[in-house]
Every structure is written in structure tokens, then in C-alpha cells.
Amino acid sequence: MRAPEGFLLGGIKREGIGVGLIFSERRCAVAGTFTENTLRAAPVEHSEEVCDRGVARGVIVNSGHANAMTGEEGYQDVLRTAEAIAELMGAPEDEIVVCSTGVIGERPPVDKIVRYAREVWEDIGPTERHVREFSRAIMTTDTEEKIALYEGDGWSLLGIAKGAGMIHPNMSTMLAFLLTDVGAKPKELQMWLRDVVNDTFNMITVDGDESTNDSVVLLANGSSNLKVGSDVTITEFQRALEEVCTELAEKIVRDGEGATKLMIVCVHGASNEVEARRAARAIASSNLVKAALFGENPNWGRIGAAVGAARVDVDPDELRIAFRSSEGEIVTYEGGPVDFDEEKAKRVLSASEVEIVVDLGVGDASARAWGCDLTYEYVRINAEYRT
């Protein structure tokens, strides 16, 4: 594994404070999607402006302090950070993306962060070690690194994410950085990124728990001398984006605090895509479904109730609900309750990755959502964690 051509990375973490840097030897086209939380953090405001202009040279991420709900002073902290990093990278400060993750309401220790950044800068590079150092520097409650790589013919797309899902947003904002050495226009990148984020990262985020800092940033520096639309087909690039983001999304959910199982909800037969997405998210975010999964309990009634509560069009006579895993498949409802083999159901649900497959029976639209089980450990972590 190696960073795409022309990207250098690095990071350090010390005493709960982490600093990660991404630098591109050439100016990049940049796109981003950011949290819609109305109390979003100061760095999000700044980074969205950078993405709106479409040009970036580098990224600084600090972990430990979210810099959310910190007012005007917090925004000044972002500008000071961007200025210092811009000087380091020899670029204007409005080309520096700034991301923070950590405790809400705490201002970042800018001087210390800049000092750490200078140290990282001394040893920045493109190798696997550098990529992993960046990855580890931005982690908070994560227990595993989340890295995904797509290798094209003469180009690549590298994704690095952090976040333990929708599960603990104020310490584990979801951040994802996507680096590619193809060339592309910022407006196109933005369009492709938005589509893919809607189908991946946004399908693991539950409304009520959206963080103040969630950010996904895509940088394309063109260092491979290949362009999307001519040398690389748009279809291939979109597929690469989708693959990398799907892999990162699954890794985030799997690392959900206290989670023991990955739940993949596949909704088919919806009357339109909006309803398919709503139904899939409703199932994946239902505490009752999540607790039943933890108990390895094929409770299809709760899935039905979640679908109905999502207010989507559904034909009870055509509705189908099934569970699927490496251990096989059981159908529990098919136009009516189905007598199923309890022993087999137990086996299917005992797998560490369980698919819930629901056909609403009214149309052709489908959607997928990712979730995890609700466990004692989740309650323990979140009851004990102190702001």
C-alpha cells in the first residue's frame, strides 16, 4: 500500500492529542460533504468554504478537541491553525482543509497542534507507514484502522476514515479522506462524491445522532496524468469511489462501540428510492431490532413495525422479510407469517455479519443501510464516558 502519486502523509499522537497531515505536491481539485447539524463545529465552516472554492493543497486533522460550540474564538483557532499549516506547506491558507474530532465545547490547543504539525512535516511521506501514522493520529474511540484502497490502471484511490459510527458522535465524529491522483474538475467531483456519500456514509448515520463535525473530503491532484472522463471512464471512477466508501462505511459500523455484529439491511420493492432509503435506515436504527440482533432473535415483528413507522408504501400481502448470513437464509414473513426452523434461525443469526432482507412489494426501488447490534457494552461505554 502506498499513497496515490504526489500525496504525502504523516501523523503523531501524544497524551490524547493527535495531529495528522495530508499534503499534495500539486494543487488539488477538492470536494467535500459536511454535517448538516445546525451546531456544526468551526472547522467545518472553514473547510466547506475551501471545498466551495474547489482548490486545496493540504489537510490538517486534530483529534482530542472537537472545537464545536466554541463560538467566535473557536473560529479564530481554525484560522490560526490554517495559517500556520499554510506557511508550512507554502500554500495560501484558504487551500488548507481543517478537521477536528474530540470533546464538544473544548477549544483546541492551537500552539501545541502547530508544534506537533511541524514535527509531522519533518517526516511526511507516501509509504504504508506514513498512511498508517496518519490513520492512527486521527483515531479517537476507534479500536481499528479504517483504510481502503482501489488500484486502477496507472492511478489509485486511497480512503482513510475514523469514527465508531453513529454511536458516540461527540468523541467519534465520522471523518473520511479520499485521495486520488487522477485529474477531475471540482464540480464533477462534488457531484460524484455527494451521490456516493448518500449511498454509503449517510446510510450509517442516524439522524438523531449526527455529529457536529462529520466531514468527507475528496482530493484529486492529477499527478497520474490521467483524467476522469477521457483516460479513466466516469463509470470506473464512480465505482472506485463507491467501493472505497462502502468498505470504509462497513469498517466504521463494525467498530461501533460495543458492537458484536454487523447488520446490513437490504430493502427492495419500494415505490421509490427515498422510501427505500427511509425504510432501510429505520430498520437499521431501531433499538428494538438492534437489541434483537444482539440476542440472535429472529424478531421479524419488530422489523415490520419499524417499516410501518417509517411511513413508506408497503403491501402487506406482498411483504417479505428474511434473514441471511454465511450460515444460510430464513424467510420469516411472506405475505403472512411463515413457520420457520428455529434452530436454523439461531444459526443464521449467530454469524458476525447478518443481512436483513425486506421486500416491500410495491415497486422497483432498493436501498442498503448498515448498522450494528445494541449491547450491554454500548450502554456501559456511553453511561460512563465523561465529557
Added chain:
Amino acid sequence: MRAPEGFLLGGIKREGIGVGLIFSERRCAVAGTFTENTLRAAPVEHSEEVCDRGVARGVIVNSGHANAMTGEEGYQDVLRTAEAIAELMGAPEDEIVVCSTGVIGERPPVDKIVRYAREVWEDIGPTERHVREFSRAIMTTDTEEKIALYEGDGWSLLGIAKGAGMIHPNMSTMLAFLLTDVGAKPKELQMWLRDVVNDTFNMITVDGDESTNDSVVLLANGSSNLKVGSDVTITEFQRALEEVCTELAEKIVRDGEGATKLMIVCVHGASNEVEARRAARAIASSNLVKAALFGENPNWGRIGAAVGAARVDVDPDELRIAFRSSEGEIVTYEGGPVDFDEEKAKRVLSASEVEIVVDLGVGDASARAWGCDLTYEYVRINAEYRT
């Protein structure tokens, strides 16, 4: 305690099947609000039709089988039940409200239910014993009876509810029956009921977990010979409805499965009522806030994140977040983080009833929502419970 004039009640429960009856000596004006779950149960369809016509003579409730997702056969079961009870009560079947609560996907054992109903009918009455028998017959996972009484001058309003909140819908649908001996027109009753339900029962129900069977039914038989609008002021009647429904709503939340604390969320300073309600519900239904409450942890950052995720208008410079209980009050954020006394915070949060008071700082609208904490016991109950 006694039923309002002209109402007779009764109930029995045997081997997991309960049957409760409400009978009015006179025909009643009736109003109802029902779940908007698109997979709502067969009895809900029937009872809504009764309420649309505005006239009812009696109610039958069966517990143990939800009769949801049971198709056309389930609907026929409702009609057979209504016919049998209508015969018993000497009324047309379209004046019989039918409510069910229990396991989704199971048809009710109609013959047994009718047999039980005949037995209840033999000993139906207006005394406290009869009211309690009805209450116990309709309970499922409830651990306590939920009864509230308003006594006016020469009239009364009795409320009886069941349900362990939004916490376990397929065994504990929320049902509430409100009986009064004043006279009123069905259309007015419907209007008043809808308003009060919006501010009470609907503020304890979280979208994603709305049951297939939730129903609130208000019966007014006029047996006191007092009319709302002339003998009893509309204001007093509305206040009585609000008091009774608030008391029942709090009792339902307090009895939430595994709950150890009642959370009352008061949102002020919202730009309009819709946003006030949305913010209050978002806080009360956030797993992170609920787990923090269980841990007696004054985690205001999570409250801020929930407010922001609810996409409501809020001024961070005017925002105020406080915790209040019988042990005092602590302000944790007031235009910025506030240094507060950790010891006092611990004391405030140790109470069994905790208010979270949030001022959004942008307007005059307010709303209240009720919730409970998220506990190990909640996970245990819902992981182990088998459909």
C-alpha cells in the same frame, strides 16, 4: 375512585390472554387518535371507522395478540369480535371499539376472547375494583397500573392506559381510554383530543418505534347531564384532558422497560412550536443522552449535538442548557461552556426524575417531551424477548 356516571367496566386475565370491557349505559360521543404506522393492525382500522362516525356504545380490548400483519383474516377476526360484543351489549357492531395489544403476526383466539368477554360481562361495574380489573386485563409488559382521574363539579374524567413507552412496541403498544360523563359533540372532542395527544402521548413516542396498534379513545356519554361549552367551560375540560393525559404519559415513561429515571425535556426559546417539539423529542430519544442519564453524567455536549441534529434554528451565543431535579439546578452551557460544580451535578442527576432545560435563544415557542434512561436492563429485556 369510581368510573364516571353511566360507565361500567371489567376485565379478566388468564394464561397470558386478557380481556377488558367498557360499556356505557347511554350511547357516547367518541373520538380517537390512532397510530400512523403504515402496517397498522386490523382493529385500528375498525376502531378508526367507529370514531369517524362519532358514536360508540362500548369497547373491547384483548391483550396477548396484536392482530397486526395478519391480513384479511385478521380483519375478519375483528368483525367477529365486534359482532359478539355488540350482541352482548345490545348495540350495533359499528358502535363497538376494538383494541388489541400483544405479539405481532398472531391472530387473536376469537372464540376464547368472546368466552372471556361473556364472563366479564356478568360482573361488570363502576367501582374501583372494576376499574382496576379492566386496567390489569389490558396490561402486557407493564409492571404498574396507569390510572388518572380528574374530578370536576358534578362530572369526572377517568383515564386508563397501558404501555411501557416507546420501548417495546410489539408487546406493549400504548393504549389509553378516557371516559367522561359530560356531553360534547364528536367533532369537538376529536379536536380537543388531537391537541392534547400531540402535547402528551405523542411526545413520549419516538418515530422509529411507533407501534402498529397505538390508540387513544375518548368516550363522552353525557350521563352527568352537564355539557361542555355551557355547564362546563371548554377551558376546564381541555385542562382536565391535559392533566389526565400528562399523568398517564408520565406513568407510561416511568414504567419504560429497564428505566430507572424519568427524563422531562423542556425546550424554550424556539422559533416556532414545530421546532420546539422536534428539538425536545430529539433530545429525549437520543441514545447518547439516555445512556448519559443512566450514568448520571451531565453530558451537555450530547444534548447540543442532538439539538443540532434536529435541524432547528438555534443561536449558539444565546443557547442555554441546564439540568434540574429535586436536588437543585446546574447550568452547564450559557452562550458558551460554564464551569459547574461536579459534585452538585452528580447530586442533581442522582434524582429519579431529571429535567433537561434547553433555551434555543431564538424565539418564544416551547415544548415538553418525556423520556427515560437507557439501561443494561433495557438491552437484556429486548435481546432476550422472543416473538
